[in-house]
Amino acid sequence: MTTTTALRLEPITPKNLRAALGVRVRPDQEFAVDPVVRPLAEAYVRPDSAWPRLIMDGDRAVGFLTAFLDIDWHEDGGSVIRSGLRRLVIAAEEQGKGYGRFAVESVAQELRRRGTRGFHVCWHPGDHGPEDFCLNLGFRGTGEIAEGETVGVLDLD
Template sequence: MEVTLREITADTVDAVIALAVGPDQQGFVASNAVSLAQALFSEEAWYRAIHADEELVGFVMLDDETLRKSPPAEPDIGLWRLMIDARHQRRGIGREVIRLIVRHVASKPGVRTLYTSYVPGPGGPEPFYLSLGFVPTGEIDEGEVVVEYPRSSISA
């Protein structure tokens, strides 16, 4: 299975919005409609549709400080949203997306870290992120646990 990240177009936006996690996961990630609306108002938003082979299966969005008009000397990139449609979970797609994101981050000169945060709780994404090597920073941001991917693990 080949996982790719593709730009969202006028032809694909409705299908991206229609993707959804399972009912028990809805408290852990915003809908794609909300994410796309937020992206309109952020100069740092980088977002893509996730495809497995040729099938649309998810959505990913980064908070990428390198996209600012005046980026900091040592920018950070945050994994703002990652959602895999309920019908396509547990197939290794999320892990492959993280691998692609790490490669994307490695291609950006001067980036200090890749971080994300998650809502803690049963059924949440904590085991997923920890199994991929993300490490808790000790920070809590708006009730979410902040984790970072070790800089030493990010290489082009």
């Protein structure tokens, strides 16, 4: 990984769209994350609550993420407003270099800036999934399951 000054998140633009669409995980991880085109489409139809970003290291695209901002999360018949990370895709050849940690810390910083106290994420449990990654970053399970995924939260206080 390059120095943190070269790491940054960029909004998706016509100029970097092709790079964003080219970010792919390892084949054994495809069960746990949709191709980038799907979260980009979701961001397009939900521009008020989606925050898509390309993870850049210098001039190289090394990952993609989409955060969700202040969505109405239905829980036990009621609802609560939540924000967090919807998708994180680190390119297969770039994994294990600290880019995922940088991405999560960057989203946490943005959520804090917006006054958010809880950073939510969902993950597929099991081998080759992101559960250990999330737990090692301090997320804890909430006991909820959403669409077959474990819901986790990181306190931002």
